[in-house]
Amino acid sequence: MANSFGERLKFLRAANNLSQQELAELVGISRKQISDYEVRNSIPRSTTIYKLAQALMVKPTDLLPEDLNKEDHLPNRLPSLIKLHIPPKIYDRLLEATEKK
Structure with a gap:
């Protein structure tokens, strides 16, 4: 499968025989947003x-780029996870868990 979020999204959309417009309607966002993500x-x-x-x-993890989808190296991934808008409490718990290891 593709590596980036956009490549994965496009691959999975095509695998489901969906147009950008059809996927956008299912999700409740615009076709332009789907295009931008891809x-x-x-x-x-x-x-x-x-x-x-x-x-x-x-x-949901099937859509994430490979570097965000691996379970190891969490401390290296925290900046990327922040981009996913993880709530601060969960971020703090993740940070605490990685510091204990």
């Missing part, structure tokens, strides 16, 4: 990732 490889908010995953019948 082309610019920006990562949407976690709530949108969840809705996209539901529409594509995959786990």
Whole structure:
């Protein structure tokens, strides 16, 4: 499978025989947003990732880039996770857990 969020989104959308417009309608966002995610490889908010995953019948982690999808090296991934708009309390718990190791 593709490596970036946009590549994964496009691959899974095509695998489900959905147009950008159809996926956008299922998720409740604009077709332009789908296009932006696919082309610019920006990562949407976690709530949108969840809705996209539901529409594509995959786990939310299946949409994430490989470097965000690995369970190891959490401290190195925290800046990327922040981009996903993780709530501060969860971020603090993740940080505490990595410091204990």
